[in-house]
Amino acid sequence: MNRLATVGWRTALSVLAILVPGSLIAQDSGGTLTGRVIDASTRAPVVGAQVSVVGSSRGALADAEGRFVLAGVPAGAREVRIAHIGYGQSTRSVSVQAGETTTLDVELVSTALDIDGIVVSATGQQTLKREIGSKVGVIEVDDVELAPVRSMSDLLQSREAGVTVLNSGGTAGAGARIRIRGSNSLSLSNFPLIVIDGIRVNDSPDSFGIFTGGVRPSRLDDFNPEDIETIEILRGPSAAALYGTAAANGVIQVTTRRGVSGDAAWRMWAEGTAVDRNITMPDNFFAVDAAQSRCDLLLQSLGACTPAELLRGSPLEDPATTPFRSGGGRTFGASASGGGDATTWYVSGEMQEETGVQEENELSRVNLRGNVSGRVRDNLRITAGFGYVNYDAQFPQNDNSALGVLLNGLLGVPLEGANVGDDGYRWPKAWLQAWDSFQALQRTTLSATADWNPLHWLSVNATAGVDDVNQHDNSLVTPGVLTAFGPPLSIGLRESIRGHVVNYTATGSATGSARLTPELRSTTSLGAQYYRDRTQSIYASGAGLTPGTGSLGAATSQFDVDEANVENITLGAFLSQQFAWRERLFLNAAVRTDRNSAFGTNLGWIAYPSFSGSWVVSDESFFPTSDLFGGLRLRLAWGQSGLRPTFRQATQFFEGVSAANQSGEEPAFVISGAGNAALEPQRSTEWELGFEAALLHDRVGVDLTWYHKESENDIISRPLPPSAGSSGSRAENLGLMHNSGLELGIDWEALLRTDLGLAFRLTAARSSNELVSLAGQPAINFGLLNSTQRHEAGYPAGGYWQRPITGFADENGDGLIGPSEVEVGEDAVFLGGIFPEREVSLSTDLGIGSWLRVTGLLDYKGGHHQFNATEWGRCEGLGATCRARHDPSSSLEAQAAAVAWAVHGTVAGYVEEADFLKLREVAATIRIPDGLVRGLGGRTSLTLAGRNLFTWTDYSGFDPEVNASAQANFSTQDNTTLPPFRSFMLRFDVTF
Numbered sequence: 007m008n009r010l011a012t013v014g015w016r017t018a019l020s021v022l023a024i025l026v027p028g029s030l031i032a033q034d035s036g037g038t039l040t041g042r043v044i045d046a047s048t049r050a051p052v053v054g055a056q057v058s059v060v061g062s063s064r065g066a067l068a069d070a071e072g073r074f075v076l077a078g079v080p081a082g083a084r085e086v087r088i089a090h091i092g093y094g095q096s097t098r099s100v101s102v103q104a105g106e107t108t109t110l111d112v113e114l115v116s117t118a119l120d121i122d123g124i125v126v127s128a129t130g131q132q133t134l135k136r137e138i139g140s141k142v143g144v145i146e147v148d149d150v151e152l153a154p155v156r157s158m159s160d161l162l163q164s165r166e167a168g169v170t171v172l173n174s175g176g177t178a179g180a181g182a183r184i185r186i187r188g189s190n191s192l193s194l195s196n197f198p199l200i201v202i203d204g205i206r207v208n209d210s211p212d213s214f215g216i217f218t219g220g221v222r223p224s225r226l227d228d229f230n231p232e233d234i235e236t237i238e239i240l241r242g243p244s245a246a247a248l249y250g251t252a253a254a255n256g257v258i259q260v261t262t263r264r265g266v267s268g269d270a271a272w273r274m275w276a277e278g279t280a281v282d283r284n285i286t287m288p289d290n291f292f293a294v295d296a297a298q299s300r301c302d303l304l305l306q307s308l309g310a311c312t313p314a315e316l317l318r319g320s321p322l323e324d325p326a327t328t329p330f331r332s333g334g335g336r337t338f339g340a341s342a343s344g345g346g347d348a349t350t351w352y353v354s355g356e357m358q359e360e361t362g363v364q365e366e367n368e369l370s371r372v373n374l375r376g377n378v379s380g381r382v383r384d385n386l387r388i389t390a391g392f393g394y395v396n397y398d399a400q401f402p403q404n405d406n407s408a409l410g411v412l413l414n415g416l417l418g419v420p421l422e423g424a425n426v427g428d429d430g431y432r433w434p435k436a437w438l439q440a441w442d443s444f445q446a447l448q449r450t451t452l453s454a455t456a457d458w459n460p461l462h463w464l465s466v467n468a469t470a471g472v473d474d475v476n477q478h479d480n481s482l483v484t485p486g487v488l489t490a491f492g493p494p495l496s497i498g499l500r501e502s503i504r505g506h507v508v509n510y511t512a513t514g515s516a517t518g519s520a521r522l523t524p525e526l527r528s529t530t531s532l533g534a535q536y537y538r539d540r541t542q543s544i545y546a547s548g549a550g551l552t553p554g555t556g557s558l559g560a561a562t563s564q565f566d567v568d569e570a571n572v573e574n575i576t577l578g579a580f581l582s583q584q585f586a587w588r589e590r591l592f593l594n595a596a597v598r599t600d601r602n603s604a605f606g607t608n609l610g611w612i613a614y615p616s617f618s619g620s621w622v623v624s625d626e627s628f629f630p631t632s633d634l635f636g637g638l639r640l641r642l643a644w645g646q647s648g649l650r651p652t653f654r655q656a657t658q659f660f661e662g663v664s665a666a667n668q669s670g671e672e673p674a675f676v677i678s679g680a681g682n683a684a685l686e687p688q689r690s691t692e693w694e695l696g697f698e699a700a701l702l703h704d705r706v707g708v709d710l711t712w713y714h715k716e717s718e719n720d721i722i723s724r725p726l727p728p729s730a731g732s733s734g735s736r737a738e739n740l741g742l743m744h745n746s747g748l749e750l751g752i753d754w755e756a757l758l759r760t761d762l763g764l765a766f767r768l769t770a771a772r773s774s775n776e777l778v779s780l781a782g783q784p785a786i787n788f789g790l791l792n793s794t795q796r797h798e799a800g801y802p803a804g805g806y807w808q809r810p811i812t813g814f815a816d817e818n819g820d821g822l823i824g825p826s827e828v829e830v831g832e833d834a835v836f837l838g839g840i841f842p843e844r845e846v847s848l849s850t851d852l853g854i855g856s857w858l859r860v861t862g863l864l865d866y867k868g869g870h871h872q873f874n875a876t877e878w879g880r881c882e883g884l885g886a887t888c889r890a891r892h893d894p895s896s897s898l899e900a901q902a903a904a905v906a907w908a909v910h911g912t913v914a915g916y917v918e919e920a921d922f923l924k925l926r927e928v929a930a931t932i933r934i935p936d937g938l939v940r941g942l943g944g945r946t947s948l949t950l951a952g953r954n955l956f957t958w959t960d961y962s963g964f965d966p967e968v969n970a971s972a973q974a975n976f977s978t979q980d981n982t983t984l985p986p987f988r989s990f991m992l993r994f995d996v997t998f
Contacts, residue, residue: 120135138592
């Protein structure tokens with residue numbers, strides 16, 4: 007490990023040694039290019055339009071008036087490219103004179119064919135989307151109404167085809183499961199790689215070490231959507247091959263806001279949020295006979311009792327005992343940006359407080375951001391960024407926790423004396439409030455990028471940065487409350503986990519561009535990357551707390567201490583070559599090679615090649631343009647990327663123990679990890695084929711993509727025979743997984759007038775996942791009861807498997823389903839997958855003049871199933887409180903599900919189709935007339951918005967989207983999990 011780190015730093019120093027002498031090359035100071043970029047139809051400035059000199063990294067952004075200044079342009083005939091998302095690019099030829107200023111004014115024409123936007127490649131260079139053979143999704147945050155967006159997960163949800171975002175629950179601070187083109191690995195993370203301003207950051211989707219039953223935050227949501235300029239989504243290996251042994255799950259590239267030249271622009275916002283829990287809790291049922299003894303439907307069907315009364319009620323809905331409250335939040339923020347010709351800057355700060363709908367659930371977050379970009383020389387620009395997060399949260403016991411307030415409220419028997427307490431809960435509510443769990447976090451992200459043009463045909467890019475997370479997870483169980491549970495809970499328990507996670511990134515690349523002929527351009531890039539992540543954590547716990555205290559220092563018994571130090575280092579190099587024919591046909595080939603400290607010792611460097619082609623057919627003279635059909639691009643891509651093994655999977659390691667001898671004990675060790683010197687990274691190979699077309703006067707844009715991804719060498723734990731004299735299993739490359747699908751995007755500018763605009767965006771995706779092979783290993787069972795889910799070759803990974811209910815009927819006509827009236831299959835069968843196979847979203851954007859904007863977002867997901875473990879738990883055992891066990895008016899189907907579990911031990915009746923349609927977002931923004939807000943001196947707007955407003959579904963549980971296992975790879979269940987809450991926001995914005 008240390009040897010690889012040394013090699014990495016030596017390589018970086020060698021690159022610097024090569025590049026630094028080049029700075030001594032005499033440079034032509036060149037000339038200055040200035041001008042204005044406007045919309046050809048509306049004549050409005052195109053703010054943020056990117057102006058660049060073709061073949062170099064020299065560029066500038068248009069300011070609020072559409073003006074730009076580009077200094078240090080080499081003298082001579084130059085091609086200047088002007089581009090912006092939603093507009094067709096313009097390439098203009100100019101003659102630049104040394105020491106003089108040349109004026110270039112440009113009009114851009116809006117188009118639905120989105121191929122001329124600029125994206126950032128893995129080499130750190132900017133490139134046009136038309137030059138890339140794979141589909142790159144781009145979210146322009148300025149086009150998103152941010153009032154209903156509470157987190158980065160919200161910002162990603164339902165905006166790009168093939169990107170699945172599922173909320174884990176309605177607890178404030180809960181994360182979301184994110185998948186791009188399906189799951190690739192059974193054991194490694196399926197969460198995409200997150201890159202912020204060119205550096206990799208801590209992207210842990212499950213970042214909480216204290217048991218709460220399920221809810222856990224995601225580190226992705228630390229970042230403030232207000233500070234984001236664009237999000238680029240590289241969907242798979244065909245697009246992300248140059249990211250190497252980290253990108254098989256796709257890459258989310260985030261660019262934070264930059265300043266633009268001009269006077270300082272200030273923006274302030276304030277937002278208030280009201281939250282409700284979006285559900286009415288069901289009643290608890292209990293049928294009794296004349297002696298007030300239990301007389302449920304199963305007993306009735308057997309003739310074992312005669313019902314006298316059906317009791318019902320819910321402590322969760324009783325105002326005197328409910329744990330729910332009116333949740334809400336408030337947010338205050340401000341930002342400023344500006345600069346001159348040489349330097350631009352951006353600073354912001356935001357404070358957010360949120361109160362959950364359940365007691366003991368709160369969070370607060372402070373975000374600070376600063377970016378500065380300066381032209382040190384005519385041919386050198388340096389950009390530096392700083393981000394800081396302070397996060398504090400309290401999480402309740404919930405989901406699959408025996409001390410969860412929802413679980414105990416839903417299992418409370420509505421019969422006096424039937425519960426431990428007298429408040430309607432199974433266990434007294436005071437017990438459920440005795441366990442407090444907290445997280446405190448401070449996060450600092452630093453980045454710096456240098457763009458240098460030593461020659462007019464050569465550009466050099468270097469990026470370095472660090473993401474530093476200090477996290478303290480802790481909990482306290484009040485002593486003397488949970489007396490029925492015994493030690494350590496009964497005598498008080500304190501847990502403390504202090505973690506420090508640091509991610510380092512250093513990337514350097516050089517790109518040379520040359521005209522081989524007047525029509526053929528060649529662009530070559532080469533570079534290297536060093537990446538290191540280090541995790542240090544210390545766990546400590548103690549029991550027997552002195553009443554009134556809450557620190558480890560007050561503990562008197564059951565001490566436990568553990569420490570972990572994990573480090574991973576990746577050293578990579580990459581080479582890419584592009585040939586561009588008449589700026590309409592592009593061929594790209596690249597290779598990335600990696601060495602990683604987690605690879606087996608028998609492994610050397612691993613290579614990931616890629617190839618892509620892009621052809622803008624509509625730029626050809628033979629293309630038959632018409633009002634109906636105005637543009638067409640064809641694209642093809644193939645590539646590979648990987649996922650590295652986890653820490654010590656490839657390494658044999660030992661654990662210290664105490665061994666008994668004749669005189670007592672002595673230190674000894676045992677083999678704790680078998681290791682595998684031949685362990686390789688998981689490798690994903692993807693084909694992608696697609697097109698983009700412009701229709702109906704460029705008012706409709708269509709993009710369609712087909713992909714097929716094969717993930718081989720998946721790392722699976724294989725049991726070892728006892729004769730091996732080692733640990734019970736070792737990691738081996740055994741699995742093979744396939745993902746394939748179609749992705750569709752349609753953009754329609756239905757109305758485009760200066761006083762009225764109406765636009766629609768439709769995205770749709772159809773996906774298929776199959777675990778092709780386990781290399782002869784038996785199926786892997788997991789989930790609730792370790793039996794509800796299974797990895798089985800030939801089926802989707804993690805699907806639900808149970809003995810099916812093959813039939814039921816009320817044969818004796820008594821209105822009840824008895825034990826003999828349900829038929830169950832002998833063997834477990836596949837019931838359904840856990841991730842949606844069909845996804846559709848529809849967003850609308852209506853603008854009336856400059857004073858009103860209305861947006862909305864509909865989200866459909868289908869083709870998957872959900873385990874309604876909440877209802878199963880309420881129908882289970884002698885303490886069952888569900889309607890199907892007590893109320894004869896309940897459906898026969900629900901009764902059959904309960905009987906199938908009680909008699910045959912199958913939960914098949916609780917695995918349901920989980921299709922749903924949600925109204926995710928609605929927002930209306932009104933610009934307040936200047937005359938009403940003269941004192942503010944700027945543009946003022948008021949926004950009313952809502953999120954998760956309505957859900958349409960046949961699923962009978964709380965919500966088909968939730969997961970009591972939080973952001974787990976595959977474990978999925980709706981187990982007394984709060985649904986995503988419904989929220990209403992009122993936001994006030996001022997810009998001046």
